[in-house]
Amino acid sequence: xxxxxxxxxxxxxxxxxxxxxxxxxxxxxxxxxxxxxxxxxxxxxxxxxxxxxxxxxxxxxxxxxxxxxxxxxxxxxxxxxxxxxxxxxxxxxxxxxxxxxxxxxxxxxxxxxxxxxxxxxxxxxxxxxxxxxxxxxxxxxxxxxxxxxxxxxxxxxxxxxxxxxxxxxxxxxxxxxxxxxxxxxxxxxxxxxxxxxxxxxxxxxxxxxxxxxxxxxxxxxxxxxxxxxxxxxxxxxxxxxxxxxxxxxxxxxxxxxxxxxxxxxxxxxxxxxxxxxxxxxxxxxxxxxxxxxxxxxxxxxxxxxxxxxxxxxxxxxxxxxxxxxxxxxxxxxxxxxxxxxxxxxxxxxxxxxxxxxxxxxxxxxxxxxxxxxxxxxxxxxxxxxxxxxxxxxxxxxxxxxxxxxxxxxxxxxxxxxxxxxxxxxxxxxxxxxxxxx
Numbered sequence: 001x002x003x004x005x006x007x008x009x010x011x012x013x014x015x016x017x018x019x020x021x022x023x024x025x026x027x028x029x030x031x032x033x034x035x036x037x038x039x040x041x042x043x044x045x046x047x048x049x050x051x052x053x054x055x056x057x058x059x060x061x062x063x064x065x066x067x068x069x070x071x072x073x074x075x076x077x078x079x080x081x082x083x084x085x086x087x088x089x090x091x092x093x094x095x096x097x098x099x100x101x102x103x104x105x106x107x108x109x110x111x112x113x114x115x116x117x118x119x120x121x122x123x124x125x126x127x128x129x130x131x132x133x134x135x136x137x138x139x140x141x142x143x144x145x146x147x148x149x150x151x152x153x154x155x156x157x158x159x160x161x162x163x164x165x166x167x168x169x170x171x172x173x174x175x176x177x178x179x180x181x182x183x184x185x186x187x188x189x190x191x192x193x194x195x196x197x198x199x200x201x202x203x204x205x206x207x208x209x210x211x212x213x214x215x216x217x218x219x220x221x222x223x224x225x226x227x228x229x230x231x232x233x234x235x236x237x238x239x240x241x242x243x244x245x246x247x248x249x250x251x252x253x254x255x256x257x258x259x260x261x262x263x264x265x266x267x268x269x270x271x272x273x274x275x276x277x278x279x280x281x282x283x284x285x286x287x288x289x290x291x292x293x294x295x296x297x298x299x300x301x302x303x304x305x306x307x308x309x310x311x312x313x314x315x316x317x318x319x320x321x322x323x324x325x326x327x328x329x330x331x332x333x334x335x336x337x338x339x340x341x342x343x344x345x346x347x348x349x350x351x352x353x354x355x356x357x358x359x360x361x362x363x364x365x366x367x368x369x370x371x372x373x374x375x376x377x378x379x380x381x382x383x384x385x386x387x388x389x390x391x392x393x394x395x396x397x398x399x400x401x402x403x404x405x406x407x408x409x410x411x412x413x414x415x416x417x418x419x420x421x422x423x424x425x426x427x428x429x430x431x432x433x434x435x436x437x
């Protein structure tokens with residue numbers, strides 16, 4: 001009997017320990033589940049923010065709003081057998097400006113059987129992303145075919161204060177912190193050869209190789225060297241196609257000037273064709289949609305013709321067809337490349353062809369995720385380019401404007417930082433935002 005009693009005591013302790021361990025394991029599992037459920041709630045809010053940015057007027061239609069904030073409770077999540085969940089989400093500012101950083105608060109609850117529910121609370125701060133964190137981004141191929149191509153960078157707005165004068169590129173202030181990225185996974189889609197890259201290179205698997213006189217690295221890198229700390233093979237990015245605005249006025253022919261000094265105007269025209277000594281001078285802040293369809297010539301500037309953007313004026317072009325700019329075809333009198341933006345809106349598999357040829361200085365930002373961009377010439381190109389394929393066939397020098405990382409036009413919201421709200425005081429401070437609904 002004594003032996004049986006001892007055995008019963010041992011078995012009882014064992015079963016009690018097993019039950020406690022099982023309960024603890026279950027609580028840990030539910031806590032992890034609750035965390036992911038809170039993340040899902042945050043994603044719902046981020047989706048709504050980006051729907052509004054994409055022009056969908058009812059991005060917050062399933063939410064409760066007061067015109068400033070939005071809140072919503074998602075319920076009836078069926079998790080594991082006997083376990084269910086819900087999540088409350090609060091979005092602080094549903095009409096943010098480009099520089100606002102809205103905050104999302106999500107509190108999730110997981111209930112298993114008759115045990116006490118498990119909750120998790122996450123606070124996330126958003127910011128607008130930029131498509132132009134890199135100087136050159138080719139989602140497929142990046143080819144440097146010239147006998148010498150230089151890449152470096154500088155910041156046109158180093159203090160991030162638009163009220164101060166922008167800084168012109170110069171060898172005395174140039175930087176080796178700019179980036180080149182490509183979706184190339186095969187070495188044949190990445191040709192660097194004689195490129196002198198003062199910066200970083202990221203690929204989707206392709207290993208960068210250079211010729212005897214090329215290099216990748218910081219200032220002072222010897223010819224033929226690829227600094228292993230300056231390249232990575234984990235690049236992965238998705239660039240959406242941008243739609244052209246529809247609130248524009250028709251104009252044709254364009255004449256020799258377009259726009260009004262000091263004013264913002266919005267136009268659409270079937271094509272732009274300049275030749276000989278023709279010029280088109282941009283006045284004020286002009287948005288121009290070129291409506292020529294894919295596979296046709298939308299912008300064609302040849303000879304000594306040019307689009308001229310005087311200092312203080314800006315030009316934003318949306319174009320779906322092909323673009324050919326040669327000679328001194330795009331003269332931008334501003335220091336900052338963001339004053340001349342070209343958005344490729346082509347959605348076809350064959351894409352669009354954008355060819356730029358010249359010997360002078362070109363300051364521009366090009367975003368054409370379905371476009372094949374070719375730079376042919378011996379001049380200086382300043383700004384940033386996003387395209388499907390990017391090819392340099394001349395000996396141009398490309399200078400990445402690092403300040404374009406703050407250009408948020410058309411870019412979606414993304415997570416800037418997040419915090420797990422897990423202390424009693426922190427939860428008590430946030431609780432009023434999640435109560436009563």
